[in-house]
Structure formats: C-alpha cells, structure tokens
Amino acid sequence: MIILSILAMTCLVFLSRYLFLEPRLPLRLSPGVQKLLSYSSPAVLTAIWAPIVFTHGNTLNASAHNPYLWAAMLAGIIAWKTKNVLLTVVVSMAAFLVLNLIVWG
Template identity: 70%
Template sequence: MVLLSIFAMAALVFISRYLFLEPKLPLKMSAKLQRLLTYSSPAVLTAIWAPIVFTNDHQLQLHTHNPYLWAAILAALIAWKTRNVLLTTVISMVVFLVLNLWVFA
C-alpha cells in the first residue's frame, strides 16, 4: 500500500509539472493566475520556517533565549540589506551555531 501511494504521488507530481512545462501543450495561464502564483513560494517558505523559529514542543517561544529567533532576525536583516542568498545563509548558520553551542548552552 505504501509503495502504491509513493508511485501515485510521483505520478501526480510529474503530471502537474509536465502540464505547465511542456511547450507543445495548449495550456495558457491568465495574467491574474500568474500573479496569484507569485505568492505561492513565499507562502510555502513561511509555512516551513515559522513553526521552526517560533515554536518548541508545541509552545510559542518568543523569549530572548531562543537562538532560532535571533538567527532568523539576523538572516532577515542581512537578506534585506545585501540581497545575497549565500551570504545570508552562511552568516545566519554560523551565528545560529555560535548561539546554540556557546551562548545559550
């Protein structure tokens, strides 16, 4: 049953990608739908990072001893100022490591 579910999900993902990426298919999206789809990436990324940063053991963690929160704030500031993904990722990961291992240990 699990194997069948995996193959069904793989087929669904392949078909949904194929419909949008195959240039020979007469599938065109309206400008309104294209504009709506520009919000999907930020929405998915927020759904991934927000629970990691703000919760721990199903409780809201907004205190000053939360290394996830400090690293996220720093990453947001660096991304806003530099607009460099690699620099933002490396610096925020190093700061998180330092905070997690030495400052808040």
C-alpha cells in the first residue's frame, strides 16, 4: 500500500509539473493566475521560517535574547541592501553561530 501511495504521488507531481513546463502543450495561465501564483513562494518561505524564528519549545520567543531573531533581522537587512543571496546566507549563519555559541551560549 505504501509503494502504491508513493507511485501515485510521484505520478501526480510529475504530471502537474509536466503540464506547465512542456512548451508544446497549449496550456497557458491567465495573467491573473500568474500574479496569484507569484505570492506562493513568499508565503511558503514565511511558513517555514516564522515558526523557527519566533517559537521555542511551543512558546512564543520574541525576546532580545533570541539568536534566531537577531540573525533573521540581520539576514533581512543584508538581503535588502545587497540583493546577494550567498552573502546573506553566509553572514547571517556566521552571526547566528557567534550569537548562539559565544554571546548567549
């Protein structure tokens, strides 16, 4: 049953990607749907990072001693100013490591 479920999900994911990525198929999305889909990436990323940054042990942790919050704010500022993904990731990870191990370790 598990193998059948995995195969069914594989087929579903492949077909949903294939329909939109194959240039020979006449399927095109309207501009309104394309604009609506442009919000899906930020929404999914926010759903991933927000619980990591703001919660610890199933409680809200928005204190000044939260290294996740400081590193996330730094990452946001660096991304906004430089628009360089690699620099943002490396500097914010280093800042998190320093804050977590040395400052509040």
